[in-house]
Amino acid sequence: MEDDTNTYLTDFHVKLIKWLERRGVGLLEEVEFPPFRVDIYVQAWHAAIEADGPNHRERDRMMRDNWLAHTYGLFVWHVNQEDFENQGYRDTQLEAQLMAFAVNASLTSDERYELHKDKCPWL
8 A cells, every 4th residue: 555645746846846946935845735735835925836747637726726725725826847847938927927926925825824724733
């Protein structure tokens, strides 16, 4: 029987984490928000960042995002692997998306956390 609590970060996950850290984003990797685990949690924004590889399905993603928003007050930003690996896109559009996400998420981060902190005492 395989232990599903083990985490195996893909190359894409590692590259995205390093990219975010180089931009000063303080983050935690693979944080549980039962019944889900988010790839990256940014406590300052009370938000998640997901590294979406080729196997991610839009319908599942939307249901999961809605659950995380309703249950934990998390904003979720998805970074597409194909876009990320396109250096021109990454250095322009992705940088702008990160900044917009950070601004939007941080505006209400304290309020969202306060409303949901009893559901995530591990933070």
